[in-house]
Amino acid sequence: MSFWALVAILFKIGVVVGITQGAVAYLILVERKIAAWAQDRIGPNRAGPFGLLQPLADGAKMILKEDVVPGYVAKPLFILAPLISIVAAMVGFAVVPFGPVTPMPADPGFFDVLGQFQIAPGVDIGILYILAVGSLGVYGVILAGWASNSKYSFLGGLRSSAQLISYEIPLGMSILGMVMIAGSLDLNTIVNWQDRHVWGIVAQPLGFLLFLISSFAETNRLPFDLPESEQELVGGFHTEYSAMKFGMFFLGEYLHVITVSYLIVILFFGGWDIPYVLTQDQTGLVFALIKAGVLVFKVALVIIFIMWIRWTLPRFRYDTLMELAWKRMIPLSIANLVLTAIVVQIVRSWA
């Protein structure tokens, strides 16, 4: 790889990180607005026109607030935990395509790399990678609970990690159906398959539902937000955290939301594909930009849907949460997997 290709990749990493952080800041504003509207309120409207400067105010608050590190915590681990959870959420973006990806030449130059809407294009195990690094966030949760040296945080950490690990199973298995149908773990190939045939939601309705539900649980969104239920469980694993360290958990969670929204769109809503309008044969910068825009639009819709769900469903009780994962979703996902495997086998042997 040439020097300029490396520069281009670093540049792209900077852009993606910057944009996602900015997006997170404004997503929090959107979330607060939707929360307000769902409750017949107005929402933040004081900072700037229509409250558009609110993210800046929130950020300033996070930075300027007193950052308390209690005397009784295990200090290195206590500081490490939020870092782990934000880094784990961020590295997943490496393989998320933000638009169509064309095959790279053997020795890519600066503009070849820049033209790709993905930091690491052509990773054959894309989904596997996202799931793997995404689940590293559990270490952040466990460490935070352990290092806080408080019973609330410790129990909260155990509770949250049990939830995260349980829902990882249906999350992974619900994807497998789509993977088998498309015959690849690479996100681009999956999108291209959907472009040629049908959207994933038609091919795998049950898989979609299971993936949607378990991604709610994975990202700690309501109705599965036990890790942060302030009222009844006293916070959970981040009880002892304040200011920016708490903010990092929060950012990590939101980055997760963005990642799973991308996954939902890419796996089940055809990515940047619009049937009969945008197809994979249309190449060139203009089409690439249009497709990237379509993708971002779809992702935004999914994120808004996730926020909408938040004000619709009540929070789960812990035992029902576990029951849902182990007694309902895992058997269903196995059934879905077996059924898909049979159908795929039959179709392949015909063709």
Place this chain on the structure above:
Amino acid sequence: MRPDDPSLKRMIPPTLKLHEKFYLPQIVGGLLVTGKHILSASLGKGAITVSYPEDQHVPSANYRGVHRLNKDEQGRVKCVACMLCATACPAHCIDIVGATAPESWSDREKYCESFVIDELRCIYCGMCEEACPVEAIELTGLYDLTGLSREQMIFDKTKLLSVFDLTRDAEPMRYTTPPPKAGPRPTEVEPSGLPGPKA
């Protein structure tokens, strides 16, 4: 009540129909409800928010806010130091020192020399108001009376009487006619020359 009492109403939880047991239709129904709220509020119709400092919130008529000590027509405090309110108060936040009324006050034997309410301990239950036989203590609709320290929120007689002056036009005393608005207002709270806190 006997178990077979005919007036007894049994609550039977509704049984879920088949499609309700699948939860998903119910969830969609819930989404429609919240979606309606989100839409109407975001279009600026459904929101019930009061933009506080610009628009003042008007509490309902039976809202219980800060106390006031009522004055009678001559501007004297109405309280007769019977201690009923202090006794009724569940938070024990009323402290009254009674004294013999001056000769000229023909209608009563005692009055309150000092009257202190700890507004921080008060739970605004309104029991004091209920207990008072002469309607001397009332809870007003004022909700934005604040202080910068704990000491400032311990209201003495002067402060409580000034709350009355603040609210007398907006909220007339419930059981007596309000003091006449025209003409010089009686301002003298204490008969001069008496011992006791300065007004």
